Amino acid sequence: MAEAPRGRESRRSRVERWSFGVAFGAAGGLAIVLLVAPTVIVLITSFTNAYSLKFPPPGYSPRWYAALWNDSPEILAAALLSVEVAAIATAIATVLAVAGAVGLARRRETWARLLDAVFMSPLMLPTLALGLALLVLFNALGRGLSMTTLVVGHVAICTPYILRTTTASLLQLDPGLLDSARSLGARRWFAFRTVTLPLVAPGIGAGAFIAFMASFDNVAISLFLSDARSEVLPIRMWHIIEANLDVRAAAASGVLIAAAVILMLVLERLTGVSRHLR
Amino acid sequence: MRRHAGDWPLVLPLTLFFAVFVLVPLALLGAVSLYSDTTLTTHGVAQYVKFLTDRFNLGVLGQTLWLGLLATVLALVVGYPLGYIAAVAPPALQRVLLLVIVLPLLTSAVVRTFAWVVILGRQGIVNGLLAAIGLIDAPVRLLYTPWAVVVALAQIQLPLMVLPVITALGNIDPNLRHASHALGAGRWRTFVAVTLPLSAPGLLAGCLLVYAGSVSAFVTQTLVGGGQLMLMPQYMYQQAIQANNYPFAAAVAMILLAAVLAIVIVVNTVTKKTQTLVHG
Numbered sequence A: 001m002a003e004a005p006r007g008r009e010s011r012r013s014r015v016e017r018w019s020f021g022v023a024f025g026a027a028g029g030l031a032i033v034l035l036v037a038p039t040v041i042v043l044i045t046s047f048t049n050a051y052s053l054k055f056p057p058p059g060y061s062p063r064w065y066a067a068l069w070n071d072s073p074e075i076l077a078a079a080l081l082s083v084e085v086a087a088i089a090t091a092i093a094t095v096l097a098v099a100g101a102v103g104l105a106r107r108r109e110t111w112a113r114l115l116d117a118v119f120m121s122p123l124m125l126p127t128l129a130l131g132l133a134l135l136v137l138f139n140a141l142g143r144g145l146s147m148t149t150l151v152v153g154h155v156a157i158c159t160p161y162i163l164r165t166t167t168a169s170l171l172q173l174d175p176g177l178l179d180s181a182r183s184l185g186a187r188r189w190f191a192f193r194t195v196t197l198p199l200v201a202p203g204i205g206a207g208a209f210i211a212f213m214a215s216f217d218n219v220a221i222s223l224f225l226s227d228a229r230s231e232v233l234p235i236r237m238w239h240i241i242e243a244n245l246d247v248r249a250a251a252a253s254g255v256l257i258a259a260a261v262i263l264m265l266v267l268e269r270l271t272g273v274s275r276h277l278r
Numbered sequence B: 001m002r003r004h005a006g007d008w009p010l011v012l013p014l015t016l017f018f019a020v021f022v023l024v025p026l027a028l029l030g031a032v033s034l035y036s037d038t039t040l041t042t043h044g045v046a047q048y049v050k051f052l053t054d055r056f057n058l059g060v061l062g063q064t065l066w067l068g069l070l071a072t073v074l075a076l077v078v079g080y081p082l083g084y085i086a087a088v089a090p091p092a093l094q095r096v097l098l099l100v101i102v103l104p105l106l107t108s109a110v111v112r113t114f115a116w117v118v119i120l121g122r123q124g125i126v127n128g129l130l131a132a133i134g135l136i137d138a139p140v141r142l143l144y145t146p147w148a149v150v151v152a153l154a155q156i157q158l159p160l161m162v163l164p165v166i167t168a169l170g171n172i173d174p175n176l177r178h179a180s181h182a183l184g185a186g187r188w189r190t191f192v193a194v195t196l197p198l199s200a201p202g203l204l205a206g207c208l209l210v211y212a213g214s215v216s217a218f219v220t221q222t223l224v225g226g227g228q229l230m231l232m233p234q235y236m237y238q239q240a241i242q243a244n245n246y247p248f249a250a251a252v253a254m255i256l257l258a259a260v261l262a263i264v265i266v267v268n269t270v271t272k273k274t275q276t277l278v279h280g
Helices: A011-046 A063-070 A073-104 A110-124 A127-140 A147-172 A175-183 A188-217 A220-225 A233-243 A248-271 B002-033 B046-052 B055-088 B091-106 B109-120 B125-132 B146-170 B174-182 B187-198 B200-215 B218-225 B232-242 B246-279
Strands: none
Touching: A011 A248, A011 B055, A011 B091, A011 B109, A011 B146, A011 B187, A063 A073, A063 A248, A073 A110, A073 A147, A073 A188, A073 A233, A073 A248, A073 B002, A110 A147, A110 B002, A110 B200, A127 A147, A127 A220, A127 B002, A127 B232, A127 B246, A147 A188, A147 A220, A147 B002, A175 A188, A188 A233, A188 A248, A220 A233, A220 B232, A233 A248, A233 B109, A233 B218, A248 B091, A248 B109, B002 B246, B046 B055, B046 B246, B055 B091, B055 B146, B055 B200, B055 B232, B055 B246, B091 B146, B109 B125, B109 B146, B109 B218, B146 B200, B146 B218, B174 B187, B187 B200, B200 B246, B218 B232, B232 B246
């Protein structure tokens, strides 16, 4: 930031500048350490050669990654199921949310704002309550729990992310572009497909990515809606950490951290995903 | 607006989905909470009476909201300055900071919670450091304490505080700051009188997200808090799945929903007030 124009700085304002910088720098630095350190500590711990989560580890070896890959079919199955659920839920949520965003964008009517608040509510309300509520619904319908019930719950929590980023992209779109397309004779769908969609695609992509991660990470909904056979990865890991603190949990965490970093960097290039998170 | 007038039917599929799979279930949940017995035969408010007249139950509610509040304050104290630094940083540094802030958000919350289990465990880095500098002889119990839960919640929700703060600070015209400096106000005075009030909407939005996330963070509460610390989400889960007492679990869920909703409404009202104060 440019400094305000000033002549000779008074002693008092020097002290102020200094104390302000130190206070904000210290708190901000602490925040950075808090954000980064836990991840780094998990990564280091995952390479331990011991049977416990001692930090720092007594020695290093990739043995727990090997154990994860070779002797942990239940963790790998849970991971596969999580990817499957997240992919299906994100796909359905993307279609619903993009259509919804096009229908709602730039509307000021009360009903539109009310609907928007309802669609965004899973971000704010305790999703554990929604999980229990859906369980009550499926029980009332006499439907047992299945992959379908799990996906339904996940669609509800995926939608708001995609709705938000798509709406933001639509609002940045120059309405004149669509007018031009229309006045040149383009039908509504054709104009949407050739003008709107390519321009808001990064927004949709960023939203879908965040939604996928949210679904992949979700425990609250899955806790109530998955049947005995279908255990998703975060719940499997929750059980491991709660029960016996198996070091394989550290290795699985290491894999998830690496996957998040790689996906993040790829998507940052493609869609500038960090802009869409604000 | 006429240009978009014909697009409204596109909202129908999403509306239908939310009606059937969000609104109806929540209404059903409310209905189930209004049964007095677990076999769902007698209507009544017995579950709410039972909850609100019992010291243990009220303690669970109070503890949940209190720990959520502490985590929010901690996240604010640490997160706001980081948001400030990121907002005034040159673009290249800002990109790096944003990645550092966003990345934890995309790492699983179970993983981030697990990190705290490792850090605060008996053989963790905190106990190791304390022993190394001679403050303790034997490892102390850090996990399964309320403070551990507060620190872990604040850290895990930190990005949700920082991101809206960055947005709000980015929207402030830097000339206002410069004008304040030029008129003789120092750094602190400018911050308190100009920057802080103007960033209030982002700050409040961040607080709301962290608070809502903290009071319903089942994974963090159960893994860092352990069995000793009963909080609302775990209580709801235990009553529904283990005790099979759906009416009581539903009442717990409704009370938690009401508590979060009340905070959302209060904060949104305050946000509107501050906006009219600033712009009105």
